[in-house]
Amino acid sequence: TWKESKEDEQEARFEGTFVKGVPIYGKVAFGETGISVAYPGEIPRVNVEKEKGWVVPLAKAARTWWKGNSERKPREKEVPYTEFPFNGNTAPTVCSENLTKEMWDGMFGRITAGKMRIYHCVAPTVAPKKRGVQVIPPGLPDFGRVGVLAADEHCYVVFRELFDPVVKDLHRGYDPVGETHPTNLDPTKVNNEGPDHAMVVGCRITARRSLGGVAAAATCMTLDEKAEVEAVAVKALQALKKTEPWAAGQYYPMLGSDTYAEKMGGCTEEETEALKADGVLFDQSHCFDTRDFVQGRGVWRTKDKQLHVLINKEEHAEFVSQGSSLHTCFTNLSKALLGTDKSLKADKKHPSQWAHSPALGFLTSCPATCGTGMVVQVTVKAPKLSKRPDLAALAAKAGLSLLENEAVKGDQVTMLCPSLLGTSEVDVVNKVLDGVAFLSKYEKMLAGGRGALWLWDDHPKVCVTGPPTCDKRAVAKAVAHEFGSVLVSASGLLKEQVEAKTEVGITAAKMMDDGYLLPPDVMAGLVR
Numbered sequence: 357t358w359k360e361s362k363e364d365e366q367e368a369r370f371e372g373t374f375v376k377g378v379p380i381y382g383k384v385a386f387g388e389t390g391i392s393v394a395y396p397g398e399i400p401r402v403n404v405e406k407e408k409g410w411v412v413p414l415a416k417a418a419r420t421w422w423k424g425n426s427e428r429k430p431r432e433k434e435v436p437y438t439e440f441p442f443n444g445n446t447a448p449t450v451c452s453e454n455l456t457k458e459m460w461d462g463m464f465g466r467i468t469a470g471k472m473r474i475y476h477c478v479a480p481t482v483a484p485k486k487r488g489v490q491v492i493p494p495g496l497p498d499f500g501r502v503g504v505l506a507a508d509e510h511c512y513v514v515f516r517e518l519f520d521p522v523v524k525d526l527h528r529g530y531d532p533v534g535e536t537h538p539t540n541l542d543p544t545k546v547n548n549e550g551p552d553h554a555m556v557v558g559c560r561i562t563a564r565r566s567l568g569g570v571a572a573a574a575t576c577m578t579l580d581e582k583a584e585v586e587a588v589a590v591k592a593l594q595a596l597k598k599t600e601p602w603a604a605g606q607y608y609p610m611l612g613s614d615t616y617a618e619k620m621g622g623c624t625e626e627e628t629e630a631l632k633a634d635g636v637l638f639d640q641s642h643c644f645d646t647r648d649f650v651q652g653r654g655v656w657r658t659k660d661k662q663l664h665v666l667i668n669k670e671e672h673a674e675f676v677s678q679g680s681s682l683h684t685c686f687t688n689l690s691k692a693l694l695g696t697d698k699s700l701k702a703d704k705k706h707p708s709q710w711a712h713s714p715a716l717g718f719l720t721s722c723p724a725t726c727g728t729g730m731v732v733q734v735t736v737k738a739p740k741l742s743k744r745p746d747l748a749a750l751a752a753k754a755g756l757s758l759l760e761n762e763a764v765k766g767d768q769v770t771m772l773c774p775s776l777l778g779t780s781e782v783d784v785v786n787k788v789l790d791g792v793a794f795l796s797k798y799e800k801m802l803a804g805g806r807g808a809l810w811l812w813d814d815h816p817k818v819c820v821t822g823p824p825t826c827d828k829r830a831v832a833k834a835v836a837h838e839f840g841s842v843l844v845s846a847s848g849l850l851k852e853q854v855e856a857k858t859e860v861g862i863t864a865a866k867m868m869d870d871g872y873l874l875p876p877d878v879m880a881g882l883v884r
Contacts, residue, residue, distance in 0.1 A: 428467040431476075431576065438464065441478050449503025451478060454521040463515050470508035470569070474515050476576055477504050502526065502724055505644070508571050509711040509719045512726075519723060523716065523777065526724045530777040537717035537727050540780035541694055543687040547786050555736045555796050557768060559685045560678040561785075563693060564671040564720050564729040567700070568711040572721035573668045577645065582652025583615040585672045588706050590616070592699040593656045593665055593692075600691050602660065607667075609654035622650065631655055636664045636676070643669060663688050671720050671729075682734065686785050717777065727777040732788045733759065739767040740802035741795060750798065754791035849882045850874065 440460045442452040455478075463474045504522060506512055512519050516532075523532050570585055571577045577585070586609075596603035608631060609615070613622035623631075631637035636655055640646045657664040662685075666674040673696075677689035693710075700708045711719040717727040734756075741747055742764050751758050756771040763770055773791065775784040836843040853861035860882065864874050 428469070428471060430467055430473050431471045441475070449501055450522050450525050451503030451518065454525070455504075455518050459517050463517060466514050468508055468510035468514045470510055470571060472507035472511060472571070472576075474518070476507035477511055477515060477518075479576075502722060504723065505721045506572060506719065506723065507576060507721075509566065509568055509713075512713065512716060512719060512723075523723050523726065527727070527777040532715045532777075535778060536714050537777050538780040538783075539712075539717055539728075540782040541690040542782060543683065543690050545782045546683055546686060547789055555738065555799065556680065556682065556734060556792060557737050558678070558680060558735040558770075559682045560676065560733040561682075561685050561689050562731045562733075563675045563677075563689055563781075564725050565673045565675065565693070565710040565718060566720050567672045567708050569708060570672065573645070573670060573672050577652075577668070579615070579648050579651055582648070582668050584706070586615055586652045586654065586667050587617075588700065588703065588708060589665070589667055589673050589696075590654075590656060591703065592696040595699040596692060596695045599695060602688075603658055603663065603692060603695070605656055605658040605663070607654055607656045610650040612650045613652070613654065615652045616654065622654070631657075634661065636666075638666055638669050663692055665692075670722070671725075682732075682785060682789060686781075690781070728775040728779070728781045728784060730775045730781055730784055732773045732775075732784055733770060734773075734788055734792060735768055735770045736792060736795065737767055738769050738795065738799045741799050742767050742769050750795065751791075754794040755787050756791045844883055846879055846883065850879070853882065 440457040442455065460474065467473055502522070504518065506519065512532075520532050524530060566572060567585055567588065571581055573582075573585070590607045593605065593607070597605075607616065607619070608623040608627055609619050611622045611625060611628045614620050616622075628637065636657065638653075638655075640649050643649070653668045655664055655666055662679050663675070663677050666676070675689055675692055677685040677692070679685050679688075697710050700710070713719060718729045720726055720729055741750065744750070747764070747769065748758050751769075751771050754771075756773050758764075759770040759772055771791070773784060773788045775781070779787075833843060850861075850864055854865050855861070860878065864878070867874060
């Protein structure tokens with residue numbers, strides 16, 4: 357606490373006890389360099405040397421923030437609810453596991469620059485009244501399981517007591533306070549030595565983006581905001597063709613939409629059916645907020661159909677690049693993302709940019725997709741691997757996961773590689789390339805006639821037994837069954853060689869007829 361004299365604002369006195377090395381949200385933390393405060397909300401960080409007048413700048417920073425916060429007005433004239441939203445009757449979520457009543461009470465009075473409060477963030481998942489049967493995007497967790505959505509990009513700072521631990525849980529320990537997320541959209545940094553390209557039959561890279569300064573598409577956008585995002589995003593997409601001729605495309609507002617001035621009423625029924633047939637049109641089951649569903653929503657698509665962008669689906673824009681080459685898909689996606697960001701910043705009437713922060717990368721409404729916002733999906737032709745019951749374990753070893761419910765179709769396998777904070781876009785693509793190369797190696801092994809495939813080692817694990825009369829054969833069978841190893845009978849192998857009259861078989865038969873045992877190195881060669 358600090359006390360200031362009304363006569364002299366420079367006169368301040370500190371009362372309290374420091375807890376060294378323990379930063380506490382909303383309170384002062386004392387480090388080696390003095391006071392360090394970044395919380396609550398937008399209070400700037402104050403770093404000064406010990407005992408050198410740190411109280412005054414800290415007091416001014418806090419006072420400035422509270423003054424700004426008090427001048428903000430929330431969107432609703434009446435607060436929808438004030439009580440702590442989670443109790444024993446609600447389903448457990450990542451949010452409910454990290455949010456306490458004390459935290460709720462402490463954050464409730466704060467308002468972001470976009471007029472959002474903490475209840476805007478939890479309301480969509482606590483009481484999803486307008487939510488239909490949700491279709492979960494491939495490679496992403498159920499938003500309902502996450503339990504919290506950022507109502508605008510400022511929520512990650514203003515309510516970071518909640519969002520920081522949620523991010524840490526969703527991104528395997530990534531610390532948004534002390535770490536910086538790398539961004540790398542340079543396609544020349546992708547590994548040139550890729551997998552056997554004959555194995556890859558299809559690729560799809562999705563990248564989600566949200567505009568800065570606008571409410572999130574998944575929560576509480578107004579109709580005017582949806583129309584604004586639609587106009588600004590489509591204008592940036594249309595400008596791509598100036599620098600990238602291949603990116604010339606067309607925008608298809610949803611049938612019945614009256615928010616896009618150049619095409620009132622939306623696209624035609626024929627265009628709608630064509631988009632559905634190509635699998636690029638989304639419906640209410642893909643969206644969290646279904647109010648005025650067709651308004652402000654649509655699909656922008658290049659003429660060659662290699663790139664399309666979904667407007668106001670779960671995020672303001674969802675870029676989808678697809679084709680048969682992962683390198684080409686990433687190159688097209690990179691050019692589209694960088695090109696639109698440049699156009700957004702250069703727009704004199706509505707200057708904007710894709711929301712971004714050094715710690716969390718590109719900001720999206722769902723904390724699970726912050727960072728790159730990317731999910732890479734690849735389909736490979738693997739006639740041998742596709743028939744194996746342990747395919748999921750092999751894919752995990754390759755750093756990939758199978759597409760749920762639709763992973764295997766005939767001899768084709770579809771896998772995903774979502775990205776986590778701390779991993780750049782190029783790193784994700786290279787991880788997929790390495791994973792496909794890993795699978796390609798084992799597919800070739802099986803195609804070459806190898807009967808057994810060992811996932812965790814390049815060499816087979818075997819259990820070798822002696823002659824049939826050996827009383828340890830029963831034990832060997834039990835061991836082989838318990839550990840899933842291959843049971844090899846030395847006498848069985850030898851019998852096969854003799855019957856096939858191979859060089860080893862002829863030599864072995866002659867030696868046995870003469871009463872000699874086969875040399876150990878010969879037997880070892882057979883087993884090998």
